[in-house]
Amino acid sequence: FMDFNDEVGGDLCCRFKRFDILFVVQTVFDKEQCIDILKKATEEVLGKQIYTQNLTGQWISNICEKCTKKLVALNKPFKYVVTCVIMQRNGAGLHTACSCFWDSANDGSCSYRLEDKSMYCIVTCFALAI
Amino acid sequence: KVERTDDKSYTIQPHFRKKFRPMQVEGIIQEALQEKLGKEKYNVDKAQKWTRELTEGIKTKLKDLNWDRYKYIVQVVIGEQRGEGIKMGTRSFWDSDTDNLAKATFSSDSMFAVAVVFGVYLY
Numbered sequence: 001f002m003d004f005n006d007e008v009g010g011d012l013c014c015r016f017k018r019f020d021i022l023f024v025v026q027t028v029f030d031k032e033q034c035i036d037i038l039k040k041a042t043e044e045v046l047g048k049q050i051y052t053q054n055l056t057g058q059w060i061s062n063i064c065e066k067c068t069k070k071l072v073a074l075n076k077p078f079k080y081v082v083t084c085v086i087m088q089r090n091g092a093g094l095h096t097a098c099s100c101f102w103d104s105a106n107d108g109s110c111s112y113r114l115e116d117k118s119m120y121c122i123v124t125c126f127a128l129a130i
Numbered sequence: 131k132v133e134r135t136d137d138k139s140y141t142i143q144p145h146f147r148k149k150f151r152p153m154q155v156e157g158i159i160q161e162a163l164q165e166k167l168g169k170e171k172y173n174v175d176k177a178q179k180w181t182r183e184l185t186e187g188i189k190t191k192l193k194d195l196n197w198d199r200y201k202y203i204v205q206v207v208i209g210e211q212r213g214e215g216i217k218m219g220t221r222s223f224w225d226s227d228t229d230n231l232a233k234a235t236f237s238s239d240s241m242f243a244v245a246v247v248f249g250v251y252l253y
Contacts, residue, residue: 051215053215056215056217057217057219060217060218060219061219061221064219064220064221065221067221068221068222068223071223072223079222079223079224079225079229079250080222080223080224081203081220081221081222081223081224081231081248081250082220082221082222083205083218083219083220083246084218084219084220085207085216085217085218086216086217086218087209087214087215087216087217088214088215088216089214090212090213090214091212092209092210092211092212092214093172093174093177093209093210094207094208094209094210094216095177095178095180095181095207095208095209096181096205096206096207096208097178097181097182097184097185097205097206098185098203098204098205098206099182099185099186099188099189099203099204100189100201100202100203100204101189101192101193101201101202101203102201102202102203103201103252107201109203124205126203126248128201128203128250128252130252130253
């Protein structure tokens with residue numbers, strides 16, 4: 001709305017009251033939210049299961065697909081890559097490392113580890129901004 | 131290199147010759163794994179060092195390929211060979227025209243290693 005103000009040198013000076021509406025599009029990777037998604041998906045699929053060689057393939061597909069779907073549903077301008085490793089608990093050692101060449105301001109990764117009596121499960125998610 | 135005749139044109143696809151080529155990258159990672167781990171025996175402290183060095187090394191080799199506007203993610207998993215069962219899988223949400231992945235495995239008496247490289251194009 002307009003306020004007519006003739007104080008300034010007799011000229012008609014219109015003062016507009018502006019309401020600036022800022023749309024903040026979150027294009028920075030939200031790690032906490034992502035870890036939450038990975039955690040829920042893993043616990044949903046693996047729950048209290050015992051390691052079974054034949055079922056691992058199925059479990060991994062389910063976990064990865066659930067994670068991807070939930071991440072996409074966040075509607076953010078990111079491309080996602082989700083990897084999952086399930087290993088039988090045998091006393092053997094396992095090491096993972098990853099190195100990325102990306103835009104560190106907007107891209108990010110997070111991982112979630114589930115330790116069971118019979119197995120280990122590591123789920124990693126990489127999000128790359130478009 | 132794409133020649134631009136119009137100021138308002140934007141490249142939204144990589145040039146055919148500069149696309150992520152899985153076979154080529156597979157060769158690179160296989161070579162890197164063989165070189166680093168071929169003659170070694172599994173050792174807890176060294177394995178941690180190897181994973182880190184492998185990822186850095188592979189990333190450097192990928193940068194040398196000079197593919198424009200590609201982002202790379204290199205993931206290496208090294209484990210002790212004790213007869214345990216292990217499975218690894220991945221799902222991605224990307225543009226299958228421009229993005230791809232390459233993988234290689236290495237195994238010896240004392241250990242196994244898996245290396246995966248994801249190449250994602252930035253528009």
